[in-house]
Amino acid sequence: MALTDANLPADPTVPTSGPSPDDAPGGRPGWPTGLQGFGYGGDYNPEQWPQVTRLEDVELMVEAGVTIVSVAIFAWATIEPAEGEHHFEWLDETMDRLHAAGIRVALATATASPPPWLTARHPEILPQTADGTVLWQGGRQSYSVTHPLFREYALRMATLVAERYATHPALALWHVDNEIGCHVPRDYSDAAASAFRSWLAERYSTVEALNEAWGTAFWSQRYSAFEDVLPPRSAPTYANPTQQLDFDRFSSDALLGYYRDLRDALRVITPEVPITTNFMMSSATKGMDYYRWSPEVDVVANDHYTIASAADRHVELAFSADLSRGIAGGRPWILMEHSTSAVNWQPRNRPKLPGEMLRNSLAHVARGADAVMFFQWRQSKAGAEKFHSSMVPHAGRDTDVWRSTVTLGETLKKLAPVVGSTVRSRAALLFDYEAWWAGELDSHPTQQLRYTDEVLSTYTALWNRGVSTDVVHPSADLSGYDLVVVPTLYLVSDADAANVAAAAERGATVVVTYFSGIVDVNDHVRLGGYPGAFRTLLGVSTEEFYTLQEDETVHLSGSGERVAGTFAADLWTEKTHLRGATAVATYDDGPLAGLPAVTRAEVGAAGGSAWYVGARLNAAGVAAVVDAALADAGLTGEAEVPAGVEVVRRHAEDGTAYLFVLNHTAEDATVKTTGTDLLTGSPVDGSLSVPAAGVAVVQEA
Incomplete structure (x- = not known):
């Protein structure tokens, strides 16, 4: 396979062909075949256990109401302990046993962790960090997706599995690899460098166009040939920002290209079986642009884990679920992994509180998941994840975790009428991975700005008011929304900026927060005053950013007409002037005293409005602005309920x-x-x- 195959087609929004609605029960395109009601189960790793435990597993699965399990995710070394030596008997037996119990199988390609013999024989397939450190065998995902040799071995294994189980009656879904890019979202190896150059040649066609996009006249970085370009490896000081941004884009595309290769190999053998891979959509995973990935899977699947130390961790969970639904285009999706209780990889791994596992599971269901699965079925007795909770814990059946496992299975059966229904929102929050990558590059006005902090700040205010919110890309169809929130969208294309403005022209209330619209897709500043792409829509112009030092705050007061009260701001303020907008709140103190901090402009003849929040407000300030914007949009929550x-x-x-x-x-x-x-x-x-x-x-x- 040519290295340029890691790139996407010209139009990444066009879905690839997959199973038709007629292939899925109930006319559900892409849904696991034969799966009725809610999917319920988890990762099942029988290769870790003796036969007596495997027999007990199926009995317990029936008791718990399990309907689907993922199998063979990390089974490469078990299937192929030495090159060309294959052992499928245990997997044959597992597939047969699960089928006999009426349990469907999401069968993996077994490629998520190459066996030691492969990396020992071919160390050139190992990935590298920016400083040249080789990531050796001993964990998992010790592979470079762009290395042709690794791709060859992975395709061979996926093909072997597909050919053997193509007609097995338990097969419901293909699970490609596992959490692709989880541990190595960016690979700086020579293989990746070669693929990066091919990607750039396809993107820009000429080196002159690359030089223009990257602004290489700065610091004498002009290139004379694509062959001279490297990934943004460790350098004496800041690497070219657009080079870094393009490497982010390339890396996401390269990982997707790996998925597509395996998917296409499976499709040839089993054209009727739906195919997916498990995404990691949360406020912490920024390596992959899942908006570009979603058209390539038959059904969106997501893994999500709450942060035990966060008191409001259920809010971030809700955001992740709403993002999953947005990336799924509003269609039901699969929660492929979450935890029954504690995980093993956080600084302090606290168990879930009584009832929390059920609430977590149903929060995902409420926001569009039609399958609830866990890592993993039985808690491992050895290995790095032996203290990661599971459906069957170390202590066995006489435990609260097991009782919760059974209760959740019973609960999902009662909720069968909900399957296939969808969430309908009149509020949208715009979220973009490229804006995340670009907004957190180095050499910015502050290194403390975190994109998802601002996203979650506004999302939390909406969550607290019970407002259903779709988390969608800036290019999404916004015609059905009365409120459109645009938090810290540092990078935005001309088309997407126009899309936001069109929503206001149609009568929507648009809220844009600080450091938005600043650069174009090449990370070039939009000249003439900030917030660049949104300046005309918002009726304001900012001449300079006034970032604040640690522990420094300023105060601002609402005018009282739409926002009342006094609030605080930290980290970020702006020297903003009105250009048609009205000040809703102004600074009370600091160097910007008397200047507008929050503004509102009337837009169009349909009653639309555009708000600008030019400071990082405290929670009370965000709540006040969100309340005013909701009133502007005529929106209320789904029901009136107490806080929390x-x-x-x-x-x-x-x-x-x-x-x-x-x-x-x-x-x-x-x-x-x-x-x-x-x-x-x-x-x-x-x-x-x-x-x-x-x-x-x-x-x-």
């Missing part, structure tokens, strides 16, 4: 609505609704009480 209670509504095509109520507090909560509580079977006549740490799902009348 999560409400989401899913809608079926026949008009039926399902209200999910998740109580994350230590007090009972009451919500106004009418219908039937699917979890208890009890009628709800106008008011429902949800116990502390409890859940309810109401099929509304």
Whole structure:
């Protein structure tokens, strides 16, 4: 395979051909074949256990209500302990046993961790860090996806697995590799350098165009040939920003190219079997542009783990689930991994609190997941993840974790009517991986700015008000939204900026926050005053950023007409002038005293408006602006509930609505609704009480 095959086609939004609706039960294109109701299960690794345990596994799966498991994810060395020596008997037996129990299989390509014999024989396939450190065998993902030899071996293994199990009745879904790019999102090896040059040649065609895009007149960086270009390896000082940005783009595309190669090999052998790989969509994973990946999978699958140290970790979970739904185009998706309790890789791995696993699972379901799966089925007795929780813990069945596993299986069966329904939101939050990459490059006004901090700040305010929010790309169709939030979109294309402006022209309320619209797709500053691409829409012009030092804050006050009160700002302020907008809040102190901090402009004849937040506000300030913007847009939450209670509504095509109520507090909560509580079977006549740490799902009348 040519190295340039790691690149994407010219139009990455065009989905590849896959299973048709007729191939999936109930006309669900791309959904695991034969899977009825909610999918429930996890990663299953029978190769770690003796036969007696494997027999018990299936009995326990039936008891827990498991309907689907992922198999053979890390099985390469078990299947092929030496080159050309293959052992499939254990996997044959596993597939047969699961089929006999009525359990569907997401079968992996077994390529997620190459066997020691492969890397020992071919160390050239190992990835490298920016400073040239080789990432050796001993963990997992010790491979460079751009190395042709590794690609050859991986394709060979995937093909062997596909040919052997193509017609097996348990096969429901192909699981390509595992968390691609998790540990090596950026590879700086010679193989990657060669592939990067090919990618650049395809992107720019001429070295002159590359020089223009990269601004190589600065610091004498002009190139005379593509062959002279390297990845942004460790250098004496700041590497070229656009070189860094393009390497981010290339790296995401290269990882996707690896997935596509394996997928295409499977498609030839089993054209009717849907194919996916597990994404890692959260506020912490920035290596892959999953908006470009999503058209390439038949169904979106995501892995998500909460951060034990965060008191409001359920809010970040909700954001990740809404992002998963946005990347899935609003269609139901698979929660491929989360944890029953503690993980093993955080500084302090606290177990989940009573009821938390159920709430976490149903929060994903509420926001669009039609399958709930875990890492892993049985807790390992050896290896790096032996203290990572599982559905079957070390202590066995007489445990709260096992009882929670069984309870969740029973709960998902009761929620069967919800399957296939979707979330309908009138608020959108724009999120872009390229803006994330570019916004956190070095040599910026501050090194403390974190893109997802601002994203989560505004998202949290919406979550607290029970406002269903789609997390979508700036290029998405925004015509169905009354509120469009644009947090810290440092990099934006002309087309996407116009898309945002068009939403306001149609009558939407648009809220743009600081450091947005600053550069174009080449990371070149948009001249004439900040916020660049949004300056005309917002009716403001910023002449200079006034970043604040650590522990330094300023205060600002609302005008009282739309925003009242006094708030604080830290890290970021701007010297902004009105160019048609009205000041909603102004600075009370500091060097910018008297200048506007938050502005609002009328837009178009349809009643649209455009707000600009030119400072990093504290939580009270963000809440005040969000409240004002919601009032502007005419939006309210899904239901009126106390603080800390999560409400989401899913809608079926026949008009039926399902209200999910998740109580994350230590007090009972009451919500106004009418219908039937699917979890208890009890009628709800106008008011429902949800116990502390409890859940309810109401099929509304």
